[in-house]
Amino acid sequence: MKISAECIPCLLSRVLYEVDLSELDEDMKHKALSISLEELNKYFKKDKPTYEISTEVHRSVYDIFDTNDPYSRKKKLGNNIARSILPKIKNMVEEANDPLKMSILASIVSNSLDFGVKGHQIEDKNLSKKLVNEIKKGELEIDDVTCIKNTLEKSKKIGYILDNCGEVIFDSIVLDQIKKIANTTILLFVRGEPIFNDVTYSDVREMEIKEKVDEVIPIGERSVGVHPKYMHADAKKSLVSCDFIISKGMANYESLSEQSYPKVAYVLKAKCEPVANSLNVKKGDNVALFSEN
16 A cells, blocks of 8 residues: 555654653653654655555654553553453354354454554443444445455465454454364464554463464564564565465555565454545445455
């Protein structure tokens, strides 16, 4: 996905959000914002992918923070919200006519547990109830679940790229369903270093989800999405070895859609206008898109 002018407010809004999270004094806030604008000016080119520009901007800002993970408290909040409704969602999946589709829908809806996206507010005391109701509706604007299921059944090795804390709780349900329909090796890819409220290697070590896969692989250095420049060589080799990749969330979609992997399922909620436009859906729509090169 290429950068557009409408991406800039989203990018700078997120910088402001994480600067506030980091509780910097006014001088350091000014420094962080100044550096982010300098990096944006340096890398903003018409044909550059959004994730490349966003990565450089956020890497520069994170270098100023006193903490390595400004979203740490938000991550815990997202996980706690997800765990509070997990029993209900498990029952809904078990009772569904298509358990795989219901588990995927739950993981997409829980992609709402993302903090700092411009125009996407989630800190609501009724959020748990809203999430359950949206999952019950079962609406996918792009529904390629049948293609995804058929591809899973034929794949010997699957790469599953995690996105946010919170939604990772429901990704574990998707993995349960995958294991029921496919005799396959599952590689779980996570961030090597904190970025936004994405799941890192240290985060996932404390979660049950690690027991559901064959290997957990940190992607690399701090970056937005899957950035070839900042990927570890071993992670790149492992990802290339997969027959099929399930990519969770917007940043992974923005980055992987600019690269050449044979079969990818993009599973996400379109939480901002640029991503929604690139997928020809409306902001807020749920997407399970199968792509084959």
